[in-house]
Amino acid sequence: MSGLTAERAIPDRPGRAENYLTAETGLASWLLTTDHKRIGLLYMAAITVFFFLGGAAAFLLRLELFTPEGDLLSADSYNRAFTFHGVVMVWFFLIPSIPNILGNFMLPLMIGAKDLAFPRLNLISWYIFVAAGLIAVYTLVSGGVDTGWTFYTPLTTAFSNGNVLAAAAAVFVAGFSTIATAVNFIATVHLLRAPGLTWFRLPLFVWAIYATSIVMVLATPVLAMVLLLISAERAFGIPIFDPLRGGDPILFQHLFWFYSHPAVYIMILPSFGVISEVVTCYARRRVFGYSFMVYALLWIALVGFLVWGHHMFVSGQSLFANLVFSFLSFVVAVPSAIKVFNWTATLYRGQIVFDAPMIYALGFIGLFTIGGLTGLFLASVPVDIHVTDTYFVVAHFHYIMVGGAVSALYGGLSYWWPKITGRMYPEAWARFAAVMMFFGFGFTFFPMFIMGFLGMPRRYHVYPQEFQVWHVLASGGALILAVAYLLPMGYLAWSLIWGRRAIANPWGATGLEWQTSSPPPTENFDTPPVVVQGPYNYHPEHEGPPAMDREPHSPQGGQPV
Amino acid sequence: MSEAALHKPWRSLRRQREAAEFGLWVFLASEVMFFACALTGYAVNRVLWPEAFAAAARETNVLYGTINTGILLTSSLTMAVAAESARAGLRRLTLVCLGVTIAFGLAFLMVKGLEYAEDIEKHLVPGPGFRLDQPAAQIFFAFYWLLTAVHALHMTIGLCLVGTLLAQAWRGSRPLSSPAFEAAGLYWHFVDLVWIFLYPLLYLAGRS
Structure with a gap:
């Protein structure tokens, strides 16, 4: 996708006055900025804080589960810890992470635009997000919530003694931020593409963010309304979910999962985009089956709305409904499988370089495949009933x-x-962290499959002796995982000051975002780019890459240090 | 005049206007899902408890509801005229129509307030001492209060938007060519349209 600008010389580094990081200085220039790149960094700061908070809660959980007895947390505080972990990680870390950090920063660059369609709305959405986060922290400070992130009725409406209203308010407000961002992304993709950048020349990351945004716009309001319903029930005693007065608590589950299953795709679709960019770049290959990659994203976005009932196989739902939802869950697995096969096929005969982003991407493919296949276990009713x-x-x-x-997220970052x-980040440390993340993750979560299948129920702070070995493995793995998460924060921060200066296109990648200086100027491009080719133009179409005259393998594109 | 209305990152006012409208349509899709969630709950419960819902719906004040339907539909007309005249650069007509729209909106909220007062007097608030015996009638009124309150909140937001535009157009701080008039109009029509769904579901359901 080099376009016409490729022939013109692109400065590796912008002048101080053009560089978006130094064009304006002072706190106000950051807090009042409408530059999508700066807002992306604001999001990065806020989301990192929430990652720490949610991670701290997870750390408490794993520490408690080291021994079978409840010696660190009481049952009640354990409930509050996993609820806080879930709420913060889902709504304040996973859902906003890739769209709001990488999407915000990269989307306009990747389509050759100066900014998002509504720059001020973008800034407002950050403030709404921070306000929502503060409410979430207030929830914790005021005693926390013990309902789990799923807010099931009638526990939330009638029995919970936690601060459900504050937690619901936090998630409700965060929804506005999500919707504002999604509207912004959709309008940007529709109306601000560079000349010549047709829909089927869009990089897959843009498609992924676009599909995610559609799901965000259509699913998030349903969560907002259902939270409003439980809040009204708790605060004013309306009977909609109250079985004693003719209400139906199962209706809550239907409405909640109508949001929360698509929310899973809000969390994973942007990752698909990142992986498509990384795999193609480090395999020096055109993506295998570009149009099917696009259709798969849209297919997931659509069918993701039709499978919510697989969360409710044991809720007393009719057998017929169970079978339909089971079938549809298998249907939604097909496009995910297409994506995994296409990434793998992209690697075939590629010139693979094991730089850190590629290690993260390969780790992703492995872990996502295990996660996806076990999803099929859970989509089959009999297995699900056993392991619910x-x-x-x-x-x-x-x-x-x-x-x-x-x-x-780490790979994309x-x-x-x-x-x-x-x-440039330090390559050796980054590879080490990427490998460590893969193994730390495996140690933490693979034992959970085994103990889960053996019958260890979730959300308990005590457990029978026989499960201890698995819990100790998981807790030990969590420690490795924590280090693997903290390490990149350390070396990335280190690279801000001591890292090597990057050139405009250090990876030799094809996206438009590399056709400008690093970091980009405030207006993104010195000359507005024009696109004449499809994405991932790493080798001539209908030909493999030149496998015979393969370049020697050297990290970070072999640039002079 | 068009220079002042043009913002980064747009190259032309036409494109910017298109974006404002398109963005608002996407947002309205979100709003549709917001109300659809509650209306689904309404539909499920109405299928479960048809008699109780019919009996409860007869308790709503159809006169107030009908007056409000008329007011809202007329306000959509004035809002549409305001948006079109802003686009055509007719300052006085824009100001008058925005003002009339605000008056209609306030009238709607006033009638709604009177109706709420009457509902409270008639013990139509779900909870102890509710007027009707069937428990499911309370569910109907739970939806009644929730839906009308959320709708009234949307009306209030719409009034704030239109009021801001009126003030800005009056002072001349916002050029008439700004896409905001059209966008506010779209939002206003949407809120009107929600009422078109609520009116039969809440006021006419038990009266056929």
Whole structure:
């Protein structure tokens, strides 16, 4: 996708006055900025804080589960800890992470635009997000919530003694931020593409963010209304979910999962985009089956709305409904499988370089495959009934959301770090962290599949002696995982000052975002780019890459140090 | 005049206007799902408890409801005229129509307030001492209060938007060519349209 600008010389580094990081200085220039790149960094700061908070809660959980007895947390405080972990990680880390950090930063660059369609709305959405986060922290300070992130009725409406209203308010407000961002992305993709950048020349990351945004716009309001309903029930005693007065608590589950299953795809679709960019770049290959990759994204976005009932196989739902939802869950697995096969096929005969982003991406493919396949176990009714509410489920969704989405976030951050900051990260440390993340993750969550299948229920702070070996493995793995998460924060921060300066296109990648200096100027491009080719133009179409005259393998594109 | 209305990152006012409208349509899709969630709950419960819902719906004040339907539909007309005249650059007509729209909106909220007062007097608030015996009638009124309150909140937001535009157009701080008039109009029509769904579901359901 080099376009006409490729022939013109692109400065590796912008002048001080053009560089978006130094064009304006002072706190106000950051807090009042409408530059999508700066807002992306604001999001990065806020989301990192929430990652720490949610991670701290997870650390408490794993510490408590080291021994079978409840010696650190009481049952009640354990409930509050896992609820806080879930609420913060889902709504304040996973859902906003890739769209709001990488999407915000990269989307306009990748389509050759100066900014998002509504720059001020973008800034407002950050403030709404921070306000929502503060309410979430207030929830914790005021005693926390013990309902789990799923807010099931009638526990939330009638029995819970936690601060449900504050927690619901936090998630409700965060929804506005999500919707504002999604509207912004959709309008940007529709109306601000560079000349010549037709829909089927869009990079897959743009498609992924676009599909995610559609799901965000259509699913998030349903969560907003259902939270409003439980809040009204708790605060004013309306009887909609109250079985004693003719209400139906199962209706809550239907409405909640109508949002929360698509929400899983909000968390994972952006990762698909990141992986498509990284795999093609480090295999020096055109993506295998570009149009099917696009259709798969849209297919997932659509069918993702039709499978919510597989969370409710044991809720007393009719057998017929169970079978239909089971079937549809298998249907939604098909496009995910297409994506995994296409990434693998992209690797075939590629010139693979094991730089850190690629290690993260390969780790993603492995972990996502395990997560996806165990999803099929859970989609079949008999197996699901056996493992409902056990650690098997916990392991499954952590494989998707943590093994998948967080690996992709770190991979994407490493990949675009030179573009974002103008500095190279230390490659050896990054590879070490990427490998460590894969193994730490496996140690933490694979034992959960086993103990879940053996019958260890989730959400208990005590357990029978026989499960201790698995819990100790998981807790030990969590420690490795924590280090693997903290390490990149350390070396990325280090690279801000001591990292090597990056050139405009350190990876030799094809996206438009590399056709400008690193870091980009405030207006993104010195000359507005024009696109004449499809994406991932790493070798001539209908030909493999030149496998015979393969370049020697050297990290970070072999640039002079 | 068009220079002042053009913002980054747009190259032309036409494209910017298109974006404002398109963005608002996407947002309205979100709003549709928001109300659809509650209306699904309404539908499920109405199928479960048809008699109780019919009996409860007879308790709503159809006169107030009908007056409000008329007011809202007329306000959509004035809002549409305001948006079109802003686009055509007719300052006085825009200001008058925005003002009339606000007046209609306030009238709607006033009638709604009177109706709420009457409902409270008639013990139509779900909870102890509720007027009707069937428990499911309370569910109907739970939806009644929730849906009308959320709708009234949307009306209030719409009034704030239109009021801001009126003030800005009056002072001249926002050029008439700004896409905001059209966008506010779309939002206003949507809120109107929600009422078109609520009116039969809440007021006419038990009266056929």
